[in-house]
Amino acid sequence: MIRIAAVGDLHYGEGSQGILKPGLEHLPDRADLLLLAGDLTRRGNPEEIQVLANELRGLPVPIVAVLGNHDYHCGREAEVRRALEGVGVRVLEGEAVTVDIDGVRVGIAGTKGFGGGFRGAHGSDFGEPEMKAFVGHTKMLSDRLERALTGLDGVDLRIALLHYSPIEGTLEGERLEIYPFLGSYLMAEAVDSAGADLVVHGHAHHGTEKGRTPAGIPVRNVAQPLIRHAYSVYTLNGHREVQPAAAGGIS
Amino acid sequence: MSERPDYLPEHIREKLFHDPRVAEQDLKVDVKEHRVLLGGNVSSLQLRHTITEVAQELLPGYEIVNETTVVPATEPEDEEPVS
Numbered sequence: 001m002i003r004i005a006a007v008g009d010l011h012y013g014e015g016s017q018g019i020l021k022p023g024l025e026h027l028p029d030r031a032d033l034l035l036l037a038g039d040l041t042r043r044g045n046p047e048e049i050q051v052l053a054n055e056l057r058g059l060p061v062p063i064v065a066v067l068g069n070h071d072y073h074c075g076r077e078a079e080v081r082r083a084l085e086g087v088g089v090r091v092l093e094g095e096a097v098t099v100d101i102d103g104v105r106v107g108i109a110g111t112k113g114f115g116g117g118f119r120g121a122h123g124s125d126f127g128e129p130e131m132k133a134f135v136g137h138t139k140m141l142s143d144r145l146e147r148a149l150t151g152l153d154g155v156d157l158r159i160a161l162l163h164y165s166p167i168e169g170t171l172e173g174e175r176l177e178i179y180p181f182l183g184s185y186l187m188a189e190a191v192d193s194a195g196a197d198l199v200v201h202g203h204a205h206h207g208t209e210k211g212r213t214p215a216g217i218p219v220r221n222v223a224q225p226l227i228r229h230a231y232s233v234y235t236l237n238g239h240r241e242v243q244p245a246a247a248g249g250i251s
Numbered sequence: 252m253s254e255r256p257d258y259l260p261e262h263i264r265e266k267l268f269h270d271p272r273v274a275e276q277d278l279k280v281d282v283k284e285h286r287v288l289l290g291g292n293v294s295s296l297q298l299r300h301t302i303t304e305v306a307q308e309l310l311p312g313y314e315i316v317n318e319t320t321v322v323p324a325t326e327p328e329d330e331e332p333v334s
Binding site: 001010011013015019020022023025027030042043063070073083121197204206218220224225227228229230231232233234235236237 | 271274275277292294295297298301322323324325326327328329330331332333334
């Protein structure tokens with residue numbers, strides 16, 4: 001059994017010292033892996049991420065992260081990434097990593113993801129350049145997610161780590177008007193096509209923790225203001241149960 | 252800033268979000284006469300105090316009522332078997 005700890009939306013600022021650290025004290029006894037689902041800072045300043053990095057330094061479990069929209073605000077996301085990598089955090093954007101936990105190979109593919117909306121109400125890359133850029137960004141990151149997941153050959157478990165939500169189910173509680181800014185079904189389609197055992201995301205502070213993709217893959221929203229703990233822990237057995245969805249067709 | 256009360260809460264919310272001392276998107280802002288009511292979740296007591304100070308700077312003549320909630324970050328009580 002593999003124990004996955006996950007949290008997102010920590011929104012660390014320069015005065016956030018000590019907010020998370022007490023809650024992490026027993027994490028090594030309770031989890032084999034820590035996933036960070038983006039929005040780790042308020043404005044994406046290197047000074048902000050350094051405060052969090054100092055609290056993560058030395059944690060004796062592998063830590064894998066994606067960045068969120070807040071982490072891009074100052075245009076210094078490369079520095080944010082380097083600060084995390086400096087304390088041993090593996091940061092993913094359209095990439096995957098495999099972690100060996102007591103002989104179980106856990107593959108994690110990660111991307112920030114982006115918005116657009118959900119089935120029946122998704123934006124199209126049509127019209128103004130701004131709209132093409134918006135939806136085009138989501139398509140590009142979703143394609144990369146699918147490739148990263150598919151490339152995880154020979155793993156026992158596959159996890160998709162996102163910031164934006166791939167489904168509406170974990171947004172329930174948020175205002176409907178902002179759904180297109182909270183996620184996109186294109187990421188769910190990517191996950192359902194490639195296959196996975198768990199999807200973790202953040203971003204939706206007022207959403208719902210539990211949901212499933214259309215193919216039945218469990219999705220968990222771990223936004224810290226929602227889970228109201230330092231992290232949540234999910235256990236998975238070490239053998240893949242959810243296979244890639246059968247190719248569909250129009251008949 | 253618009254003097255129209257219809258738009259004032261949104262202007263305050265936006266200014267709080269863009270203030271580097273706050274940068275909190277989840278705040279709810281309501282303005283009634285000369286009283287500003289703030290709600291939503293914040294990550295620390297310090298940030299809660301800062302939000303009150305910044306709101307007071309934005310609207311010096313108004314009473315600031317900060318009803319934001321500090322979100323706990325304690326250890327989880329249990330774990331969830333997913334598979």
